[in-house]
Amino acid sequence: MGPAMKLLLVAAVALIDADFRVLIAERPEGKQLAGMWEFPGGKVEFGERPEQTLIRELREELGIAVEEPCLAPLTFASHAYESFHLLMPLYACRRWNGFVQPLEGQRLKWVRPAELRNYPMPPADEPLIPALIELVGAGPSA
Ligand SMILES: Nc1nc2c([nH]c(=O)n2[C@H]2C[C@H](O)[C@@H](COP(=O)(O)OP(=O)(O)OP(=O)(O)O)O2)c(=O)[nH]1
Numbered sequence: 001m002g003p004a005m006k007l008l009l010v011a012a013v014a015l016i017d018a019d020f021r022v023l024i025a026e027r028p029e030g031k032q033l034a035g036m037w038e039f040p041g042g043k044v045e046f047g048e049r050p051e052q053t054l055i056r057e058l059r060e061e062l063g064i065a066v067e068e069p070c071l072a073p074l075t076f077a078s079h080a081y082e083s084f085h086l087l088m089p090l091y092a093c094r095r096w097n098g099f100v101q102p103l104e105g106q107r108l109k110w111v112r113p114a115e116l117r118n119y120p121m122p123p124a125d126e127p128l129i130p131a132l133i134e135l136v137g138a139g140p141s142a
Contacts, residue, residue, distance in 0.1 A: 005080070005083075005084060006083070006084040006085070007087060008043065008084045008085065008086050008087065009044040009050070009087050009088075010043050010044065010086060010087070010088045011044055011053040011054050011057075011088070011089055011091070012038070012040065012041030012054075012088050012089070012090050013090065013092070014039055014074065014091070014132055015058075015064075015093050015096065015100070016092060016135075016136055017094075019110075020136045020137060022039075022111060022112070022113055022116070022132060022136070023039075023040065023109070024037040024038060024108070024109050024111060024116070024121075025039075025040055025061070025107065025108050026106055026107040026108075026109075027106075027122075028104070028106055033122050037109070037119040037121050038121065038125060039090060040054075040058060040061055040062060041053070041057055042057045050089055051068050051091075052068075054066065054071055054093075055067075055068065055071075058096070060103065060104075061103055061106070062100045063099070063100070063101045063103050064096040064097060064098040064100055065097040065098055066096045066097075067095075070094070070096065071091040071092075071093050072091060072092045073089060073090075073091055074090050074091055074128075074135060076088060076089045077125065077127060077128055079122075079123060079124035081123075081124075086124050088124060090128050092132075092135060112136075113129060113132040113133040113135075113138065114133055116129050116132070
């Protein structure tokens with residue numbers, strides 16, 4: 001065993017629209033992994049369940065309201081970054097209230113799962129793409 005590594009729990013969600021596209025957001029300048037495209041979400045705070053984290057983050061970051069039964073577990077990432085080990089459940093969500101807005105100034109894109117590979121994503125995210133393709137299909141352009 002190597003030195004003890006901090007385990008970081010982050011909840012993420014693939015919002016899926018009526019055209020079978022998935023929402024990704026660009027990580028802003030100044031943050032770790034800046035310029036990479038990621039799924040909305042964030043760190044699970046003390047006392048939170050991952051579903052509560054997502055409901056909170058989706059309200060804060062995108063201005064939409066999601067109900068817990070609409071968050072379906074899809075897959076997860078387990079990835080060793082240099083200074084922590086990321087454990088990141090990825091949920092899928094097709095229903096929400098309100099319109100997605102970039103409330104934190106982040107760039108947003110709706111993309112077909114098969115096109116996710118055209119966007120630089122954090123290394124933890126790449127293994128998650130096949131599960132999304134499987135779930136919603138690659139789309140007509142693939
Ligand atoms: N939300 C999200 N985070 C991801 C993904 N892939 C991935 O490696 N991460 C990592 C990046 C961060 O280290 C961590 C998420 O933390 P965060 O977004 O809540 O926090 P942050 O690094 O922006 O820092 P902070 O200022 O909010 O503390 O998980 C992803 O698809 N979505």
